[in-house]
Amino acid sequence: MTSTVVDSSPLLNISDLRITFDQRGHTSEVLHGVDLDIIRGESIGLVGESGCGKSVTWLGVLGLLGKHTRVTGSAKFQGRELLGLSDTELSQIRGRKIAMIFQDPSSSLNPAQRVGAQIAESLALHRDLRGAQATAEVLALLDHVEIPDAKRRMNAYPHELSGGMNQRVMIAMALAGQPDLLIADEPTTALDATVQAQILLLLDTVRRDTGMALVTISHDLGVISEICDRVLVMYAGAIVESAPSQTLFTDAQHPYSLGLLAAMPALNAEVHRLTTIRGSIPQAGQLIQGCRFEARCDFAQDNCRLSSPTLKTIAVGHSLACTRKLAA
């Protein structure tokens, strides 16, 4: 199963994406100009801590952020601009071209509706399948995501299933529309370790089987390294480093990336004192003149405070936003 023509035009091209929240007169910019490209079939990971914007980016692109937000910049999916589309137009894209699954699967499903019906809703919406055809496809999808005893399980309510099961249901629901891009927002955070392993394997298998692109959002570098070819590290609303995952773990350049890697205790290494990143994450919307990481950076220089660094390529597939390193 190989494709003869490699399509390397970007599936999704995001350029200078900025998101601002307008809350009762306070405006706070939470995303400060994000650029990223995704190629068909690629698997990328977005990693960062609270407030870095890793989830908000996708919610903004899909128009799921609600009324008091402004999203500027550009997000082109298969050449078509998504920002500025109406809700009706976006609803043609959501689920059908770009699907998204969320962190807590049990609360992302309608509690008053059986899971089979919720999957069937997607089938009716995107593939016009109803009745017996839809039921057959629901069962096929549940099998695909490895839910045992699918016939019985499809009539269960979300609260009757475990977190792992519900996440599989969500994946099945996402696959129902046969999307080209799947965004998984912290797909395993709420799950037990052994179930996490199962779900990650499932996501990877599904991606390879269907050829769709996968974006995995996580705060856990370990999870990211499992299934992503390329990793983007985000901090306080901007991408600070982007590299193939092997490169990031062996040759990270940004002080924050290095800090994150050092902050994780390892299972089999000798026990040593963990290197920490001093200080704390800036408040969302806080206006900072220069580099947003400067206050916590052990290597900060004077000109780091002057202007905010932009993402520049330093090697093949490896970009970095760091005033000091780029000047060197």
Add this chain to the structure above:
Amino acid sequence: MTALLSVNNLQRHFSVEGNKEWLSGKKILRAVDGVTLSVQRGKTLGIVGESGCGKSTMAKLVLGLIPATAGTVEFDGKPVTANRNQAWRAARRHMQMVYQDPLSALDRRLTALAQVTEPLNIHHKHGETHPTIAAQSMMRAVGLTDNLFQRYPHELSGGQRQRVVLARALVLKPSLLVCDEPISALDVSVQAQVINLLTDLRQQMNLTMLFISHDLRVVRHICDEVAVMYLGRIIEQGSAKNVLSHPAHPYTRALISAVSTPGAKHATLNSGRIILKGEPPNPVDVPTGCSFHPRCALATAHCKTNAPVTTRIGEAHTVSCHLHTMIHHGLGS
């Protein structure tokens, strides 16, 4: 040297409403089903396991927050009960707890300083340092700057809140600190800070800790010994190094292989990773024999019918698994 904390065949059962389908009455949820362990003074024991294994219930039992159905808990030679009497309240001085969600562990309407001072006001003995002074010094010791003292919980970051919880727990200088997933709700960089803090404080205050977590990496880092729980029972126990580097029980092996190691791309996904069948089971329906057998790739007929016994397989390393019992006693292959 006698252990500071000693638990013997501890059990805690809950009765739950039966499933309507079967019209049966109550069923029994065996949250903790016969746990024996001990922690030496100054040591840290980690309890690991997934949801439903009973580790949070263990925390509450050890502190006397809920009564045991059977078995005993002994702290410093004296039994721990759940009767909220004078003795129980006095014992709070010596054993404290740190919780998973710092925001809900703090009173929304008290300033940080007030929260840390409160235990001192309750247990104040004449002649000791003035409560406010002692509280302030403890707060500085956990890394809180003076300008944060008068803030309310919602005005603090996650890491700062957890420090307040820690300060409040440690201000009475307890001998035992029980931590129930104290860092899971925090950002990665903050986790590192709190881990370092715990390690430092433990040393300075000669704390004995019971550290409950699902994250094996953190447990390896902080704990001297570890006990792995599954469906209310300890299935493997020993020094952290031995258990986590040379796991014996199939479940422990699966847990360890589930840990994502950054940089080990696809090595863990495709080969060598143990993927367990099925889901963490419900403690209401405990399987017969070895409770792990439905998910174990190495289960035999014997495992389905007979409960395993605890076998010592090394110095400071025990496991409850028929496989190891047989190997150890030279039976079978």
Add this chain to the structure above:
Amino acid sequence: MGRYMLSRSLRALLTIFLVVGFAFTILRLSGDPAMMILSADAPPEAIEAFRESWGLDAPLWQQFWGYLLNIIHGNFGVSMRDGSPAMRLVLESIPATLALALPAFALNLLIGIPAGIFAALHRNSWVDRLVMSFSVAGHTLPSFVLGLLLVLIFAVSLGWLPSGGYSGVEHAILPVLTLTVGGAAVLARYTRSSMLEVLGQPYIRAASAKGLRWSQVVTRHALPNAALPIVTIAGLMFGGLIAGAVVVESVFSWPGVGRLTVSAVGNRDLAVVQAALLLITVSMVATNLVVDSIYCLFDPRLRASSGAHH
């Protein structure tokens, strides 16, 4: 489920018993029926005779016991004024009350629920604020004040509608309006908060992410989940409408259960008061039971008990 309903029914009976007992006691302790019915300057012997004939000189518990025995036999006593059976008087006044309660209830639903939904969907907009202001006003304005205000405006100043009485549809308009304003206000408020709570849930965003248009998300996922608390409130309100008509009926001289009860209390016409109270209590308790079972029926999480995991 059967066991649950049984215990609820028993508790309902207990409630009725307590209410009736309470009313019984208070009525006898708070004023002398003899004086009220016969008039204050009747000769003492006449008052004594009255008391004796009605059994009011017996100890309280004995009176209550006698009353309970009578109820079991279907005898609810007679009116002290004209001797007619108390329960019959009460039952005869029900249609009048229903003539107000039913239209008012229907209007409550038709106005209150959509207003609440609309306010929730347009949170913090001027529409929302308007709806909520009306809701607060309607909620806090006592019904008799509102009733009198309406009479003042429409009956006295404008002369469009009559100020009281019972002889035509136009007589019902103002009382129904009075009842509606309060009820719709309450319902709008509860509907709004129930909707807001549901709209804030993760599964609503997930439904949008599936590709449903917003209108589909609201009708298929938000409303069904928001409906349950609204059904509960609406049900309870209906029970309350029967009782709450007391004030409105008095203001508008509407011959329903409420007005009957009020005048009977004033006259210490004990049997009538007790019969009315019994009826109102039974209807409220019955409504509660029905609402509870609807809730249980429609929320899948409540149906199965905690052992249903798989």
